[in-house]
Amino acid sequence: MDYDFERETRRLVFPDIVVGTKRINRGTAKAHVDPGFSWSISSEQRDLIYSSLIQSTLRGGAPNIDLSDPISGHYIYNKHGILFDGYLGVAQRLIDENHPNFRKMIASLVSGHALLRREAATNEFITNSNGDLLIRTPSDFAILIENLANKEFLKGPYRAFFSSSGSEAVEAAIKLACRHKYISLKSRYGTPIIDRLMDVLGVEIERDYRHLKDNDPVYSDYPFVFFAPLEAFHGRTLGALALTDVRPVQKRGFPNSFKVARFSFRGELNDIQSQVWDVSLINALERPDELIRNMLEGRYPRDLIAGFVLEPVQGEGGYNFPNNNFLSNVSEYFSNLGVLTIADEVQTFARTGSVFACKHYGINPDIIATSKPTVVGITLATEEITSSLELGWHSNTWGGGRIFEINYGFTAIDTFLHYQDDNFFGNTYLENTKIKEYYINRKFEELSDKYPSIIRSYRGRGVMWAFEVINRDKFVKIAQICGMKLLTVGVTANISAIRLLFLTDVLAKEIDCCFRILDMACAKASKDAEN
Incomplete structure (x- = not known):
């Protein structure tokens, strides 16, 4: 070198x-x-x-x-x-x-009396009209991260959702995938087919939640399935925990939030194909007994698979690196079935010689979750997913409204990308x-x-x-x-x-x-x- x-x-x-x-x-x-x-x-x-x-x-x-x-x-x-x-x-x-960039960031927040500001970014528009005051807003940080994803991947443009941790970023990704799957099924097949599916599977309407402008029923469960590798780790909150598969103590005593089909991180594509019943929902409902038997035996209709969730490099599972083509082949396979790819880059973001580790392995994710190096939790999703979301699909108290953390995260990533350090000959x-x-x-x-x-x-x-x-x-x-x-x-x-x-x-x-x-x-x- x-x-x-x-x-x-x-x-x-x-x-x-x-x-x-x-x-x-x-x-x-x-x-x-x-x-x-x-x-x-x-x-x-x-x-x-x-x-x-x-x-x-x-x-x-x-x-x-x-x-x-x-x-x-x-x-x-x-x-x-x-x-x-x-x-x-x-x-x-x-x-x-x-x-020095962190020192400048803190000085700007102190001079603008914004160091300890906390606002509800999910309920308020947060802006900065003083161009001389270098205080970054949630939108500034979102645009920085979105532009990175848009540059690296083919599926953009992306939009960002802020939270407080990696586990929360994954939870938002799970909810996005489930809501997108529900909306897609409703759009493609209509409410009567969804009602029929729930009847066949014995899923009841939870109670009458219907409001003046909302006539859709709310069911006690939704039979969506995720695919995730063995030895995966995505966090310890219940949704993320359902995807996690590292230690028994992390799982014992906690209910699974949804079905997860497992496969080896360095496996073969047919290991996954054997768990997919490659028929449409209409065809599956024409054979209700076979539908129930297949789901009990771990073969899921393609229309009920909400997402393929991966870490491009497995973190808590052992810092396991994938075979070069396997994950991209799996992602492409699921994409052809209309299934979203969700990349957990909580540990890998900005650490592997690329901004996104997915780039090394030819993976083009629909949803990306990250947190640790970005300070706050960030969930990125394509406009195809976000354009059909209803107000209230998800929220949290701050949603990017902790001004210090937004500025800390922005400064860290902006410095990582653009600071040309004399100690490294300007690199x-x-x-x-x-x-x-x-x-x-x-x-x-x-x-x-x-x-x-x-x-x-x-x-x-x-x-x-x-x-x-x-x-x-x-x-x-x-x-x-x-x-x-x-x-x-x-x-x-x-x-x-x-x-x-x-x-x-x-x-x-x-x-x-x-x-x-x-x-x-x-x-x-x-x-x-x-x-």
Whole structure:
């Protein structure tokens, strides 16, 4: 690759980040820890936190993050040394939060007395008539994201819906797909055929919701089906949870909101075709007994399939990367059946060397959900879907009305796309993810060659990576002792995965630092295995 990584390291210029007497600078910082260092919280502090918060996923051995410790890039100041962050708040941080564009954004919000503004964007038009005041509105952010999707995919134009999290963005995507399927069936076949379907399936009218201008019945259920891969993760709210398939504890005791047909993430197209009854709804209703039997046996009429839901790279399932053509073939197959493709890019957006990871695999989604790097939840859907929506189909309290979060998300994505950083010879951070992918891959190759019994495999694109080790929980603890914060991903097995995430403005020296710590951890793990 024609890029001088060593020269990059020699020319870095960053300001010191100071909190009280603590000072750190990512351009000069060198990770190190005192002998006997432990990242664990004291038992008294842990008990206080456990006594005040409902337990969810926080384990007793988790790292202790002290908010009085400053961070700079991947580095964390600590009284016991300089530590390295290898998972960035589970993919929340996209760019160093000390970036000058964030400081300008906060200054603009403060000067305009808008830092803490919260409005109901689903009930009010939010604008900014002062062109000198750089305060972004929900529409500004929506246009930025929509233009990206319109540029990347063929199915646009897209429209945006804002929410508060990735799970909520997926919930909105599910509702869009279901409402679109209902409207499509009504338009194609008419209300009497829908009534007949519900009668055959034993679905009753819930109660008379009919209003003066709304004569459609509301049924107690709608028999729509989604297709989603095994080991998928889309969130923990009930709709998203129905699509999730990673750990039993995430599912146990919770009702499924709808039917989900499963298939292997790296499977064959006929695995999916075998679960589709390729007849129209009219033909299916002509054979009601066969319709009921097929649905009970897991073969669904094409007209009842609401969506094909995918992560272009499986996140919590193990950072699994697909076979190059499989997902695009599945998407094309469903598109020919009139079924929507829904892409969950909550973890992958802006991290894989492309704005949308779907682009790598030839997938053209109808609906896209993202959140972590965008700060707020965003659901994008094509105008074909959104043009027939009724007022009230979905809403939430803010819907993009938290002004700080809208400006934070806008600034993060705008900076990622357009900021030409002198530290990277004028490259943007999108270009930097492509350059650093090569460098990270080279470092992993060297590490796995040196410790083949420890690093069993590795995979990644851009700045989103995973590697597999034996006894990963022990390896994570060893890495913590060496000064690195790591997080497992996927289910535990004899050989299991650990995620490794980098900022999109990651420095070559930070990558060097990361792999020096991993080398130390591998050496210790290898020595422990010998003993």
